[in-house]
Amino acid sequence: METPLNQNYWDTRYAQQQIGWDLGTVSPPLQAYFDQLPDKTIKILIPGGGNSYEAVYLLQQGFTDVTVVDLSAVVIETLGKRCAEYLGSGLNLVHQDFFEHTGKYDLIVEQTFFCALDPALRVQYVQHMQKLLKVNGKLAGLLFDRDFVGGPPFGGHAAEYQALMNTSLSVLKMEPCYNSIGPRQGSEVFFIAERLEEIH
Numbered sequence: 001m002e003t004p005l006n007q008n009y010w011d012t013r014y015a016q017q018q019i020g021w022d023l024g025t026v027s028p029p030l031q032a033y034f035d036q037l038p039d040k041t042i043k044i045l046i047p048g049g050g051n052s053y054e055a056v057y058l059l060q061q062g063f064t065d066v067t068v069v070d071l072s073a074v075v076i077e078t079l080g081k082r083c084a085e086y087l088g089s090g091l092n093l094v095h096q097d098f099f100e101h102t103g104k105y106d107l108i109v110e111q112t113f114f115c116a117l118d119p120a121l122r123v124q125y126v127q128h129m130q131k132l133l134k135v136n137g138k139l140a141g142l143l144f145d146r147d148f149v150g151g152p153p154f155g156g157h158a159a160e161y162q163a164l165m166n167t168s169l170s171v172l173k174m175e176p177c178y179n180s181i182g183p184r185q186g187s188e189v190f191f192i193a194e195r196l197e198e199i200h
Helices: 007-015 028-035 053-060 073-082 119-132 158-165
Strands: 044-047 066-070 091-095 105-111 133-144 170-176 188-194
Touching: 028 053, 028 133, 028 188, 044 053, 053 066, 066 073, 073 091, 105 119, 119 133, 119 158, 133 158, 158 170, 158 188
Parallel strands: 044 066, 044 105, 066 091, 105 133
Antiparallel strands: 133 188, 170 188
């Protein structure tokens, strides 16, 4: 019987520190992307944010509106304690199922969230991203360009990601990642997808 990827599953993983995907720092490709963003006032969402080193980095660089959504109450509580200085002054922590989240964002950051979802939810993922993005808003981040046995993480490949994203967004970039951390060299793609029009 398959284990449901629900709150209890993720709470247990975080409580027991079974978080092999956790880099312990901001991902270098995302850091490089953040460093070239000119507007520090944009509204940013990090779904399935986990320990959210990316959120902390953004706030340290002067970004003023960063929201982290995660299904795990354990990780949201831990993050709240670790990042208490930013609560109410740029950081919003939301304990919620991503698919129930509402709002409008200029940038949504993908970092090991897509690969943690049941692949059956991938179409719904892209559709919900479209709803959460402002017109001309961007979904940007990293995806595994490889297969895995079992999961999570669940893998895939650039061509299928591009086709999937283009059903609801416009892919601006989908290319091999040149600055991945050592263990992920050659197995990640960096992508940027944009929402182009209003939903009617």
